[in-house]
Amino acid sequence: MGVIIGPRVIEAGLSLRLVLISPVAVAAGFPSPAQDYFDGRIDLNEHLIKDITSTYIVRVSGDSMEQAGISDGDELIVNRALEPRDGSVVVAVLDGELTIKRLKITAAGVVLQAANPLYPDINVPALADLTIWGVATRCLHHV
Amino acid sequence: MSSTRQQIALVDVNCFYASAERAFDPSLEGKPLVVLSNNDGCAVTRSPEAKALGISTGEPWFKLAPRAKEWGLIARSSNYELYGDISARVMELLGRYSAWLEVYSIDEAFLGVKGSPEQVVGLGRTIKAAVQRNVGVPVCVGIAATKTLAKLANRWAKNNPALGGVCRWESMDPEARELLMARLPVSEVWGVAGRLEKRLNAVGICSILELSRADPVMVRDRFSVVLMRTVLEMRGTPCIPLEEERLGRDQLIFSRSFSTPLTSVPEFRQVLSVYAQQASARLARHHLQAKVLTAFAGTSHYNPKDKSFPSVCVPLPMPTSDPVLLTRAAHALLPAIQDGVKYARAGIMVTDLRPSDSQQPLEPFTNPHEERGIGPLLEQISRKYGRGTIGLGFAGLRSDLDWSMKRGMRSPRYTTHWDELPVVRAA
Numbered sequence: 001m002g003v004i005i006g007p008r009v010i011e012a013g014l015s016l017r018l019v020l021i022s023p024v025a026v027a028a029g030f031p032s033p034a035q036d037y038f039d040g041r042i043d044l045n046e047h048l049i050k051d052i053t054s055t056y057i058v059r060v061s062g063d064s065m066e067q068a069g070i071s072d073g074d075e076l077i078v079n080r081a082l083e084p085r086d087g088s089v090v091v092a093v094l095d096g097e098l099t100i101k102r103l104k105i106t107a108a109g110v111v112l113q114a115a116n117p118l119y120p121d122i123n124v125p126a127l128a129d130l131t132i133w134g135v136a137t138r139c140l141h142h143v
Numbered sequence: 144m145s146s147t148r149q150q151i152a153l154v155d156v157n158c159f160y161a162s163a164e165r166a167f168d169p170s171l172e173g174k175p176l177v178v179l180s181n182n183d184g185c186a187v188t189r190s191p192e193a194k195a196l197g198i199s200t201g202e203p204w205f206k207l208a209p210r211a212k213e214w215g216l217i218a219r220s221s222n223y224e225l226y227g228d229i230s231a232r233v234m235e236l237l238g239r240y241s242a243w244l245e246v247y248s249i250d251e252a253f254l255g256v257k258g259s260p261e262q263v264v265g266l267g268r269t270i271k272a273a274v275q276r277n278v279g280v281p282v283c284v285g286i287a288a289t290k291t292l293a294k295l296a297n298r299w300a301k302n303n304p305a306l307g308g309v310c311r312w313e314s315m316d317p318e319a320r321e322l323l324m325a326r327l328p329v330s331e332v333w334g335v336a337g338r339l340e341k342r343l344n345a346v347g348i349c350s351i352l353e354l355s356r357a358d359p360v361m362v363r364d365r366f367s368v369v370l371m372r373t374v375l376e377m378r379g380t381p382c383i384p385l386e387e388e389r390l391g392r393d394q395l396i397f398s399r400s401f402s403t404p405l406t407s408v409p410e411f412r413q414v415l416s417v418y419a420q421q422a423s424a425r426l427a428r429h430h431l432q433a434k435v436l437t438a439f440a441g442t443s444h445y446n447p448k449d450k451s452f453p454s455v456c457v458p459l460p461m462p463t464s465d466p467v468l469l470t471r472a473a474h475a476l477l478p479a480i481q482d483g484v485k486y487a488r489a490g491i492m493v494t495d496l497r498p499s500d501s502q503q504p505l506e507p508f509t510n511p512h513e514e515r516g517i518g519p520l521l522e523q524i525s526r527k528y529g530r531g532t533i534g535l536g537f538a539g540l541r542s543d544l545d546w547s548m549k550r551g552m553r554s555p556r557y558t559t560h561w562d563e564l565p566v567v568r569a570a
Binding site (some may be wrong): 052054056062063070072075081091097100133 | 167169172232233236276277278279557558564565566567568569570
C-alpha cells in the first residue's frame with residue numbers, strides 16, 4: 001500500500017515514521033468491525049524519544065561495540081540530557097571525534113571500555129576530564 | 144522597582160551557525176571557523192577564534208581562501224536545515240521555562256521572567272545550562288525591565304566572560320552601566336540602523352548614553368514615535384510591542400499575538416495559510432526564495448496551565464516563494480496543535496533565503512499537477528534518488544544543481560536526513 005507523505009515534517013529533526021496499514025472501511029460500504037478499536041498508528045517517536053530537544057540519532061562506524069549488540073552501520077538513539085552512569089553506553093569526545101564506548105566508573109577512576117576484546121580500555125583520571133556528548137538509550141540494530 | 148515585576152530575558156545562541164556546526168563536529172572546537180552565506184559568498188558567522196584573526200562579517204570568501212591554510216581557518220557552507228532544526232529545539236526548550244515566549248529570530252527569543260533579582264539570574268543560569276546540555280549549543284542571557292535593555296544586557300553578558308553568560312541589567316553597578324552606554328555608539332542600540340545613526344549624530348546624539356538622556360518629545364517630533372519608544376525603553380519603561388514581521392539576517396518572520404486565542408486546528412490552518420501567503424508575497428517582492436520554513440505557536444503567559452509551544456522545521460523541496468508549497472509546509476504544524484488548548488500566538492519563519500532567478504521557474508507543485516499527486520511523487524523520487532533526478536522542465540533543477548555546486552563545504556544535514564546522520568566511531 002503506497003503511502004504518500006507530503007513535504008517532510010521534521011519534528012525536532014526526527015522523522016521516524018512507522019507506517020502501518022490501518023483498518024479502513026471497504027468500498028462495499030460495510031465498515032470493518034475493527035474500526036472502533038483503531039486509535040492511531042504506533043508512533044515510534046512517542047516510545048523511543050523521551051525528549052525531542054535532547055535526542056539525536058547517530059550512526060555507528062566500526063566493530064568495537066560488537067559484543068554489546070552494536071554493529072557497524074547500526075543507528076543509535078542518543079539522549080544528551082541523561083546523566084552518564086556506571087555501565088552507560090556513551091558517546092564521548094576523544095581526539096575531536098565522537099566515539100562510542102561503555103563507561104565504567106570505579107573508585108580507582110573512570111574507564112572507557114570497548115565491547116570487543118581487540119580494543120584496549122582507555123583510562124581517564126576523572127569524569128571531569130571527559131566530555132560525554134550523550135548517552136545511548138537504544139540501538140537500531142540491523143538484523 | 145518591585146522585585147516580582149515581570150522582567151524580560153533575551154536568550155540568544157552565541158555565534159549560532161558556528162555553534163551548530165560544532166555541536167556535531169568536536170574537531171572544530173577551538174579552531175577559527177566561518178560559516179559562509181549562500182553560494183559560499185562571504186562570512187556570515189565567525190567563531191571567536193575567527194574574530195580574533197580580524198575577520199569581519201561579510202568578508203568575501205575568495206579573499207579569505209588563499210590565507211585559510213596559513214591561519215588554520217575552516218569554512219562551512221551554510222546548512223540551513225541543520226540550523227532550522229537546532230533553532231526549533233532551542234525554542235522548544237525555552238518554552239519550558241516561561242509561558243511567555245517570543246521567538247524573535249532563528250537564534251534569539253524573548254522570555255517573560257518573574258522573581259527576585261537572584262531568582263531571575265538563577266533562572267538565566269538554569270536556561271543556559273539546559274540549552275548547552277540538551278541541544279549542545281552555548282547561549283547568553285540578558286535580563287532587564289525592557290526588551291531594548293535586555294538586548295544590551297545580553298551584549299554585556301557576551302563580552303564579559305566573568306559574568307558566565309548571564310547578565311541582569313538592573314543588577315549591574317550603575318556607574319559601570321553608564322560607562323558602557325557612554326562607550327557604545329548609538330548604532331549599537333536595538334533598532335537604530337545606519338541612516339538613523341547619521342541623523343542622530345547630526346543633533347549631537349552619538350552614544351547610547353546620550354540617546355537615553357534625550358528628550359523623548361523632541362525625539363518623537365524630529366525622528367519618530369518608534370525611536371521615542373526606544374528612548375523610553377532605555378530608561379526602563381517597557382513599550383515595544385511585538386512586531387509582526389521582520390526582514391532580518393537571511394530570514395523573514397510573520398508572527399503575531401491574537402486578542403482572541405485560537406483553539407482549533409481549522410483556525411490554525413487558516414492563520415498559517417495567511418502567513419504563508421504573506422511570506423510568499425514578501426519573498427516575491429524582494430525577489431527571494433526560501434529553502435526552509437519553520438512554523439510555531441504558543442500559549443499565552445497569562446495562562447499558566449496548558450503550556451504548549453509546538454514548532455516544526457520543514458526543508459522545502461526546492462528554493463521557492465510559491466504560496467502552495469509554503470502553505471503546505473506551514474500546515475506541518477497542525478498535527479502538533481493540541482485541540483482545546485488556547486494559543487495566543489502563531490507564526491512562521493522562512494530561512495535560507497536566496498535571490499530567485501530572474502525567470503520564474505515552472506513550479507511542479509502548483510495546479511493542475513497538484514491534484515494529480517505529481518508533487519508528492521516527485522518529492523519521493525527526489526528523496527530516494529537525490530535532488531535533481533527528476534522534475535518538470537526546468538523546475539528548480541537548474542537552481543538546485545547550480546546550488547549543489549556552490550555548497551562545496553556544507554557539513555552533513557545531521558538531523559534531517561537519514562543518510563547524513565552524525566557518525567560515531569566504534570574503533
